[in-house]
Amino acid sequence: MEGIILYSVLYIIIICNAFVHASVCDIKYEFKENEEVKIADCKNKGLTFVPHDLPGDIKVLDMSCNLLRMIWNNSFINYKYLQELFLRQNQLDYLSNNSFQGLHKLSILDMSENLLNLSNIYSIEIFYPIKRLNEIGYQEKYASTNRFVTDYNYPDHAFGILTKLSFLGIDMMPLPHFGSGFGQMTTLKELHFESCYLVHLSNKTFERFSPSLEQLTLRHCRLHFVVTEYNALLPFPNLRVIDFSGTFMHLKHALQLLHPYRNANISTINFGHMSDVSIDRADIPYVLTITVDIMKSLKTICVENLDLSENGIVDYEPGSLFSFDHPKCLRHISFKGNRFLLFSEKNLNEIQYFFRKTVRLKSFDYSYNAVNYGIKYSGTSNLDFNCSFYSCVILPKSLEKLDVSYTIAYTFPAIYSLVPKNNSLTYLDVSYSNINAPMIDFQIRLETFISNGGDYSFAWNQLKRSPYHTLKKIVWKNADLDTAIRLYGNQFFNSIRSIESMDISENDIWFFPDDLLNPMPNLTYLYLSKNSFQSIPIQLRDHTKVQMLDVRKNRLTSVSSAIRDWADKMQDLHGMTLHLTDNAFECNCDNIDFIRWIQTTKVDLDSRSYIM
Ligand SMILES: *[C@@H]1O[C@H](CO)[C@@H](O)[C@H](O)[C@H]1NC(C)=O
Ligand SMILES: *[C@@H]1O[C@H](CO)[C@@H](O)[C@H](O)[C@H]1NC(C)=O
Ligand SMILES: *[C@@H]1O[C@H](CO)[C@@H](O)[C@H](O)[C@H]1NC(C)=O
């Protein structure tokens, strides 16, 4: 299939080359900092060469997603005002020594996702599987490409001309050598490596680069285990953003690289998914207990956004993971997808202190953790709790977003987490979680509440107790709501009057009591897919704000004329989207009007030909 597509693409290009010379690119104008900027947009045009006949005063040339293989001498000589050049996603494998001649004003160059010299070594086909690696993870069979690993000298004389560059995006070779030409980019601020085949990040790798660098991205290098040397980041004393997410160098080694930033201010450290079962070794096992030593640099850093998700963390020593010298700096933390217990008796004081000190913390993501700590049971089960008697942790007042979805965690005795008075919590996700750290709140003003899976009663009780009608969005899938609706009837949604978006799909609901939706006058988006409705609830006629109704995968046999009229009315008022696929529509005489309506209505339907 790919072969056919490739062939047709090539065929079209050949035709295009024969007949089209200029005007393949769109010339546009944009205002940037009060200045009109002329842009040549040549994205995705099947080009194999750099056009020579564009206006000489363009400042931005976007040639992403074309078929360039080489950049010859003086390709850009006509465009001496160029400030931004995008060559991302081509098939570049050759740069000549004078490729960028004339580009003295260039500040952004993005050449990532190309092949540079690699096609000499690998065949292009080898890279197709790698492209998909992001999704499927590392696979052992690609490890055999190790034998192709070779040194690569980036053509630094070509790059050295770009002395004004502030942004450089480029591929990362297995054993890269960046020559002195790179040192001439003395104002370089951002360096991004996207297609990455790195094997070894040495003390010398970055030594020629200017210390001006502020952002370094080195993501998804997972073709090989990446060996690191202790001083690899020493050339960059001014980094503010370090994003190594998805690069398999092991979290422990990554944290060691941070030593040049002790006591520095860093806005983002993204070390998500740097350890992986595929690189499990005796000296750096996947299963990791965070020690004081591992944290010794990180704890001193004033970091705002910290991501240590998916790193096989199973535990932490006292004085490690939650002992920051500058807890006030922390704004967003993600510990998603590890396996450690957040609250435990041995670390209780520490975590209490941590949450007391993180006064600017806005989001905390502890989703996808699964821990079962069989610590001996010693408490009482009296639910009438008293914080100086029972163990509890008070969450920071500043916290806006808490995600504990897909988490299973037990402590004995239970440790209560308290949401303080006058809190900022507006987003809570407790989907599929089973945590015996009951959350006690006094004045919760949630706007988004996600509670998929399990039993409706936890969410329902929370909502009933909250006197504030602030909730705008609820996602409540797969939560046995058919039972709840049967039990409580029209009362069930009484405590969520302010709702605008409600997703109650996957609940086996086949029936709504007549006034069920009455308490919700502002309902705008309603998702009812994967239930068992035989007809769309007629009570929707009383709702005038609905803009979206999703009833896919039910057992609808038709859509009544009342609902059709209502949908048309909604369309006239404010636009209306209706999703109807995968139902049991009947093709009979009774449905002729419905079928005709499908063809003529202005309502935005997900299809115009439903299977009947
Ligand atoms: C590029 O220019 C250099 C120096 O002017 C010259 O030596 C080289 O042959 C040229 N390469 C090509 C492919 O034209
Ligand atoms: C590029 O320039 C360097 C130094 O001037 C030279 O050693 C090298 O051979 C040149 N490469 C090509 C392809 O012209
Ligand atoms: C490309 O790689 C080959 C093999 O490693 C090397 O001999 C050649 O000099 C490289 N070409 C360029 C332009 O760097």
Ligand SMILES: *[C@@H]1O[C@H](CO)[C@@H](O)[C@H](O)[C@H]1NC(C)=O
């Ligand atoms: C890298 O630097 C560290 C610290 O100076 C040193 O211990 C290590 O041996 C160096 N690695 C190599 C391969 O030179």
Ligand SMILES: *[C@@H]1O[C@H](CO)[C@@H](O)[C@H](O)[C@H]1NC(C)=O
């Ligand atoms: C970090 O930022 C704070 C507040 O902006 C500032 O006072 C401090 O000097 C900075 N520290 C460093 C090492 O730059």
Ligand SMILES: *[C@@H]1O[C@H](CO)[C@@H](O)[C@H](O)[C@H]1NC(C)=O
């Ligand atoms: C809470 O427990 C402490 C310690 O047992 C006790 O001194 C205190 O009176 C209790 N407070 C309340 C309100 O019951």
Ligand SMILES: *[C@@H]1O[C@H](CO)[C@@H](O)[C@H](O)[C@H]1NC(C)=O
């Ligand atoms: C609630 O917190 C805000 C900001 O933290 C503060 O300005 C306000 O005075 C507090 N209100 C009460 C009643 O404590």
Ligand SMILES: *[C@@H]1O[C@H](CO)[C@@H](O)[C@H](O)[C@H]1NC(C)=O
């Ligand atoms: C519905 O929205 C209006 C306008 O935003 C608001 O004034 C009203 O309080 C809302 N109704 C409910 C029940 O929240």
